[in-house]
Amino acid sequence: MAASPKARGTPAVGRIPALPEWLRIAALDGYVMLLLYLTGIPRLRLPERLSGRDLQLHFLAYMTLAGLTLWVMSGWELSFPGTWRLFRFAVVAWAFCLGFGAFDEWRQGFIPGRFTSLADWKADATGALAGVAFMALLLRWTFHKGAINSGNLPPKTGEKVTSKT
Secondary structure, rough: OOOOOOOOOOOOOOEOOOOOOHHHHHHHHHHHHHHHHOOOOOOOOHHHOOOHHHHHHHHHHHHHHHHHHHHHOOOOOOOOOOOOHHHHHHHHHHHHHHHHHHHHHHHHHOOOOOOOOHHHHHHHHHHHHHHHHHHHHHHHHHHHHHHHHHHHOOOOOOOOOOOOO
């Protein structure tokens, strides 16, 4: 008989087993290093079809960063008693992305052929907000769907709780 996801040390979000925490953190770290590498290339030349799409690329990059950050944080506490814990994690993930984006834009000011841009940082912030919102909805949906399927929904307000033992 196969062990449950919790018995193997990989907690489940809804019906979807989560990856081990070290693997989620490694994915986030790898992505952060990739962003730092790409934004540190002096005089980066984009392919012709991507030229002029700088802000869209910033939006997508930080949308991904924010989603990965919230995904890592979601493993810290998987039993959301309500929306507030997830909301707090989402705010922290967004703040992390804002700070990282500001640092990265500042750092680009010291790289030949690169420059600091407030418009880029605004695209970073907007993308991070979209990424956090999307991942929060996804996490909430998978948790709620798993609770429905397992019969573990919290009681409704005013409903009498009875023991099943």
